[in-house]
Amino acid sequence: MRKTARLYVFLMLAVLIPALPGMASVSWGATPLVDGGGRHTVAVRPDGTLWTWGDNEFGQLGDGTTVSRNSPVKIGTGTDWAAVSAGFFHTVALKSDHTLWAWGDNTKGQLGDGSIAFSQPAPVRVGADSNWASVAAGDFHTLALKTDGTLWAWGENSSGQVGDGSVVPNNQPVPVKIGSDSDWVAIAAGGSHSVALKSNHTLWGWGANNSGQLGNGTHISAVAPVQIVLPAPFINNDWTAVAAGQSHTVALKADGTLHGWGNNTFGQLGNGTTLDSDIPAQEAGQATNWVAVATGDTHSLGRQADGTLRAWGGNLTGQLGNGTNLDADAPVKVGTDNDWSDASAGSAHTVALKANGDIWSWGDNAFGQLGDGTNIARNTPVPVVQARFLAKGDLDQNGTVNIGDALRALRIAVGIIPPTADDLITGDVAPPGGVIDIADALLILRKSVGLSSF
Numbered sequence: 001m002r003k004t005a006r007l008y009v010f011l012m013l014a015v016l017i018p019a020l021p022g023m024a025s026v027s028w029g030a031t032p033l034v035d036g037g038g039r040h041t042v043a044v045r046p047d048g049t050l051w052t053w054g055d056n057e058f059g060q061l062g063d064g065t066t067v068s069r070n071s072p073v074k075i076g077t078g079t080d081w082a083a084v085s086a087g088f089f090h091t092v093a094l095k096s097d098h099t100l101w102a103w104g105d106n107t108k109g110q111l112g113d114g115s116i117a118f119s120q121p122a123p124v125r126v127g128a129d130s131n132w133a134s135v136a137a138g139d140f141h142t143l144a145l146k147t148d149g150t151l152w153a154w155g156e157n158s159s160g161q162v163g164d165g166s167v168v169p170n171n172q173p174v175p176v177k178i179g180s181d182s183d184w185v186a187i188a189a190g191g192s193h194s195v196a197l198k199s200n201h202t203l204w205g206w207g208a209n210n211s212g213q214l215g216n217g218t219h220i221s222a223v224a225p226v227q228i229v230l231p232a233p234f235i236n237n238d239w240t241a242v243a244a245g246q247s248h249t250v251a252l253k254a255d256g257t258l259h260g261w262g263n264n265t266f267g268q269l270g271n272g273t274t275l276d277s278d279i280p281a282q283e284a285g286q287a288t289n290w291v292a293v294a295t296g297d298t299h300s301l302g303r304q305a306d307g308t309l310r311a312w313g314g315n316l317t318g319q320l321g322n323g324t325n326l327d328a329d330a331p332v333k334v335g336t337d338n339d340w341s342d343a344s345a346g347s348a349h350t351v352a353l354k355a356n357g358d359i360w361s362w363g364d365n366a367f368g369q370l371g372d373g374t375n376i377a378r379n380t381p382v383p384v385v386q387a388r389f390l391a392k393g394d395l396d397q398n399g400t401v402n403i404g405d406a407l408r409a410l411r412i413a414v415g416i417i418p419p420t421a422d423d424l425i426t427g428d429v430a431p432p433g434g435v436i437d438i439a440d441a442l443l444i445l446r447k448s449v450g451l452s453s454f
Contacts, residue, residue, distance in 0.1 A: 034359060036296070036346025037086025037137070039367040042093070043072070043359065048079035050093065053384075054369030058089040059121025060104030066121060070368025070375055071385040071425065075123070087137030087189075088347065092144075093123070094135055100126040100144060108140040109173030110155030116173055127175060138189030138244070143196070144175065149182040151196060151225075159192040160223030161207030167223055179225065190244030191297070195251075196225065203228045203239040203251060211247045212278025213262030219278060230279055245295035245345075250302075251280070256288040258302055266298040267329025268313030274329055283312075284330035296345030301352075302331060307338040309352060317348045318379025319363030325379055335381060352381070359384040373425075385425060393444045395426050406445035412436045 034043040040054030040061060051072040052061040059066055062075045084093040089105035092112075101123040102111035109116050112126040126132075135144040141155030141162060152175040153162040160167050163178045186197040193207035193214060204225040205214035212219055215228045229236050235253075242251040248262030248269060259280035260269035267274050272284035289305040298314030310331035311320040318325055321334040334340075334352075343352035349363030349370060360381040361370040368375055371384040393401035395408045409427045412419045419427065419436055429447075430439040446452035 033083060034342065034344055034351050034353060035084055035086045036344045036349055036351045036369070037091065038088030038139070038347045039349075039364070039369050040086060040091075041344075041346065041349075041351050041361070041369050041371060042084045042086045042091055044081045044084050044093075046357070048081050048096065050075040050078065050081040050084065052091070053371040055089075055367035056121075058105035058119040060086070060089050060091050062091060062103040062121070062123050064122045066119075068367050070365075070371065071373045072371055083134065085135050085137040085142075085189075086346070087142065088139040089119075090137060090140075090142075092126075092135045092137050092142055094132055098130045098132050098147065100129070100132040100135060102126055102142070105140070107171075108156035109171035110137070110140050110142050112142060112154040112173065112175050114174050116171055134187065136187045136189040138194065139191045139246075141172075141189060141192075141194070143187040143189045143194055145184055145187055149184050149199070151178040151181070151184040151187070152176065153178055153194065156192075159208035160221050161189075161192050161194050163194055163206040163222075163224055165224045186242065188242050188244040188249075190249065190295075191246035193244060193247070193249075195242050195244050195249055197239055197242060201237045201239050201254070203236075203242060205249070208247065209278075211263035211276050213244075213247050213249050215249055215261040215278065215280055217279050228280070234280075241293055243293045243295040243300070245300065246297040246347075248295065248298075248300075250293045250295050250300050252290050252293055256290050256305070257286065258283045258290040258293065260300065263298075264329075266314035266327045268295070268298050268300050270300060270302075270312040270329070270331050272330045287331075292343070294343050294345045296350070297347045299345060299348075299350075301343045301345050301350060303340055303343060307340055307355070309334040309337075309340040309343055311350065314348070315379075317364035317377045319345070319348050319350050321350055321362040321379065321381050323380050351384070392426055392429050393447050395423055395444075397422065397426070401444060401447045403445065403448050406441055406448055409436055409441035409444050410438070413438050413441050 042052045053069045053072045056068045080096045082094045082096045092102045103120045103123045106117045131147045133145045133147045144152045154172045154175045164176045183199045188195045195205045206222040206225045209221045238254040250260040261277045264276045270283040271281045292303040294301040312328045312331045322332045339355040341355045351361040362378045365377045372382045373385040395405040411417045427436040430443045
């Protein structure tokens with residue numbers, strides 16, 4: 001959501017930004033791709049399928065309903081999804097043909113389809129263009145880049161976060177081009193502010209600045225992009241990645257250092273204090289091996305070159321993942337593992353990928369946003385149910401629903417074999433739910449021969 005420089009920044013940087021002297025290439029693109037929203041989570045599997053879970057009040061899961069889910073549900077039958085970003089109550093995603101799609105809450109025009117509707121519970125195309133390159137969803141606004149390096153924005157503009165030079169009350173329902181520059185390479189959308197990187201490694205911000213989240217030494221909001229320029233000896237053209245939280249910003253420099261600015265009530269800047277800062281402040285440990293960042297409402301995450309994951313800031317629901325519910329004003333390690341390959345921060349939850357593609361999550365789970373099949377908050381990482389994205393009816397997990405699946409379901413239903421945890425996920429396809437019975441076996445059989453669907 002509001003931190004969505006995470007994946008898109010790193011992909012765009014790897015492709016488009018010329019390397020700085022001494023700057024190592026950064027890889028943050030392990031598959032599947034995953035992003036945490038306000039109270040929901042979205043993921044693109046390596047096969048190009050799209051999966052969502054969590055809060056669905058406004059249709060932000062995209063499954064055509066408003067029913068919340070505490071385990072992943074597949075969206076449609078498409079296998080051409082390429083990237084995704086989750087806002088507070090809306091979701092936007094790119095397909096491999098560079099078309100852009102959106103769904104969920106649209107009360108501020110954040111879907112960009114030209115309407116101001118209560119919600120769209122299934123993906124709708126944003127305009128007719130097919131040259132979109134990346135997208136970032138904030139609370140109620142959306143940013144996107146095109147393949148020509150131009151920057152576009154839409155949705156709520158109450159604080160100038162769209163960046164078109166105006167403050168349009170509540171909404172801008174269609175994409176508007178921001179300025180005339182064509183050298184933008186990375187974007188991040190926060191609560192009511194936006195930040196972006198150019199190919200020359202300069203960093204720009206606009207929108208709300210009440211906590212100094214634009215990092216330019218003032219508390220004056222900006223209705224168009226303004227460069228973060230600080231006096232010497234500070235270097236202003238060596239930024240490599242950025243993430244935007246509710247009212248704070250975290251970014252990386254080419255030397256591997258991590259800096260934060262804006263609101264710091266919960267220690268989300270990671271600089272060892274809880275004092276706000278309207279200029280970039282280095283994290284407390286002054287490490288030089290940071291390779292990726294992500295931000296939630298009041299917490300932040302960073303991945304280091306050794307594959308470890310660290311978190312800091314607000315921890316009321318366990319979103320730091322360190323086994324406590326205590327806030328931290330400096331980075332703390334998430335567990336003991338060193339095989340993390342990607343991470344994303346939702347409003348008050350965190351979701352992350354291991355190098356083997358398994359998905360883990362922790363933090364707030366009131367709406368099932370952790371995807372572990374429960375609604376219980378966790379303060380340590382737990383595996384996402386269907387982390388391998390098991391398909392309904394596919395008990396043997398071979399990618400298809402066949403007669404063998406029906407036979408296994410039948411054997412479970414009559415008590416010949418006990419069900420595994422995965423069986424209960426894949427085989428429970430018919431009411432009443434919670435068990436695999438004859439009705440499930442029959443429905444799976446009908447599906448296997450093309451006579452029915454789930």
